[in-house]
Amino acid sequence: MISKEMYELGSKRSVIRELFEYGKQQAAIVGKENVFDFSIGNPTVPAPECVKEAMIELLETSKSDEIHGYTSAQGDFEVRKGLADYMNNTYDCQLKADNFYMTCGAAASLCITLKALTASPQDEFIIIAPYFPEYQVFIKNAGAKVVVVPADTKDFQIQMDLLEKSITFHTKGIIVNSPNNPSGVVYSEATLKSLGELLKRKSKEYNKPLYLISDEPYREIVYDNIQIPYVPAYYENTIICYSYSKSLSLPGERIGYILVPDCVENAKNIYTAICGAGRSLGYVCAPSMFQKIVLKCMGKTSDVALYDTNRKMLYDGLSKMGYQCVRPDGAFYLFVKSLEESAVNFSENAKKFNLLVVPADDFGCPGYVRISYCVDPEMIKRSFDAFQKLRDLYR
């Protein structure tokens, strides 16, 4: 008798993984160039040169234990200080090193934050469809309940009336993700304002803090000069979870942070509970060398222009064919309406043309598919014929 829950979680492959594995098998049969795999969100744009330069500089100038030794559990002080300075220069905020807790990436940031906040099995966290499927796993691991607000399929902002109805006395927090995976949509200023007002009003009504968890791995992957604002400016009780996976194309290195600004109610205690939760989950410290690398690369990003080329090519190409595409302002996903009610069937039909697109049912948004465009632009060009054939199938 081992853990049934963990066994089930381990044996359930995600739809994305299934498609990815299928793509590899199919490539062996029909040739790699004839499979159009839009399933996985693994950044293809290389890490900026500063990553390599920082690594070589560290190897040349620092002692082994300075590079590879344990840092303090909340992260190296100089790194957190540099991060505070960078944020203060970029946004209108006054942060200090001790507002930051370095983590092993976005998933760790979320798991630690949720575990720190959850005080009772009745606690609820609200997620807004379409959402990253692992949110469900992380909330359950923290011992809390998941509440889903259905997607606003008009413009993929937030249906505030439905969110309002979802907030109860048991609500501990709300997770938002903008730029959004899978829709590619960025929340507008109007959305953030309404969200802030609603949460303030409901906190007052229930006489308890409602924590907004802003999951921001795509903060710098934005187009057309859009700027993602500093979310605590709209609502003070905001905890930011960040990862360098996308901005520096380092998804495998597991490096990110949690930011608890002083304006958060109970900030000091939450930070302390975050330290406890990190310890409890087995996170001793964030990888030490990459902590020092992100300090040296502060403010740099991978070349987003390359994703932008893909975005325009795919959005324009598919729109012209008659696909209904959500206009993406950020991240590297195009969210497309399925040509039949079941996006699962639609995705199956797409496979006939070796097109791999992810049905968004697991993202809480049936009837849509996610197309990851962090791919070789040549593959996009070659895929148009297949997208046309798929379109024709439904005429």
Next chain:
Amino acid sequence: MISKEMYELGSKRSVIRELFEYGKQQAAIVGKENVFDFSIGNPTVPAPECVKEAMIELLETSKSDEIHGYTSAQGDFEVRKGLADYMNNTYDCQLKADNFYMTCGAAASLCITLKALTASPQDEFIIIAPYFPEYQVFIKNAGAKVVVVPADTKDFQIQMDLLEKSITFHTKGIIVNSPNNPSGVVYSEATLKSLGELLKRKSKEYNKPLYLISDEPYREIVYDNIQIPYVPAYYENTIICYSYSKSLSLPGERIGYILVPDCVENAKNIYTAICGAGRSLGYVCAPSMFQKIVLKCMGKTSDVALYDTNRKMLYDGLSKMGYQCVRPDGAFYLFVKSLEESAVNFSENAKKFNLLVVPADDFGCPGYVRISYCVDPEMIKRSFDAFQKLRDLYR
């Protein structure tokens, strides 16, 4: 209302941390050269050259996404294959890539394994004093109960009669750690044989598997040509938790693995549950570049001879002064009997001479102190006068 449990865990500094911070303050007052800090187990011997060479080779020969991209959740296949080959060449075993699950270090290995095995809040894990204090935290996080077997203060092996009495129908597993932190002792072959026989007998008696979790971060930090054997050879239901923190002096990089050999009862399902537990705790994959680095450094270690010099100097020096020291065959700790009943008071008295030694109460072994000798040998030489004065205080 946030998590009280996590808040308490986060606000409770370990004795080791307290001493370490005190040492830094004291150094500012009396000078760094006059403080003898034996508190922390942070390896001082540098990482072997192969680490730097592997890093530079990867940067020169591989594409960014090959180095820094996500690996599969269980770890890069080539890395796990290389690990299996290395183990098969080193020990008498027949392992495959799929017996290994790469992790973010020893703490992650343990947390994931415990979470995968725990099926009910009645499940118990037995730990053997002296033990690494975080075992308590990790077992509680998995939702199981901690059962402690008191230390064998004669020769710091295992009191088999007491272990036998501790095994109940609720026992899920036993954690052992050899070479041991904090005692520095290596379990003898006789101990492993008796342990294997006892666990086989009790498994039969209760008609259920008892899992032995062998925590082996110090496996290669051994002296006098001692070899740490392959523990599953003594007891089949053994899961090995490993970390490269000590063997390659990479504690901050968070890289290790879990090994579930095929001989473990229910091995496939346990491996699947481990995949689920890793996912649930927010471990997406082990840091990708360091996975590839450990592959290139397979079988290499930091220069253990440097620790051996410290070991001999300290053991001989303190023994001559009349301290009762446990003879250490591995790790980099000397375990010394306190000169009064309370090791906490003894450690306080040691501070009068700027000697920082850790009372072992939190390791489940009151009456002893732990001395970490992964330090500059010059500091050891300078410390002898202080150790002598401390000794004289008790005459």
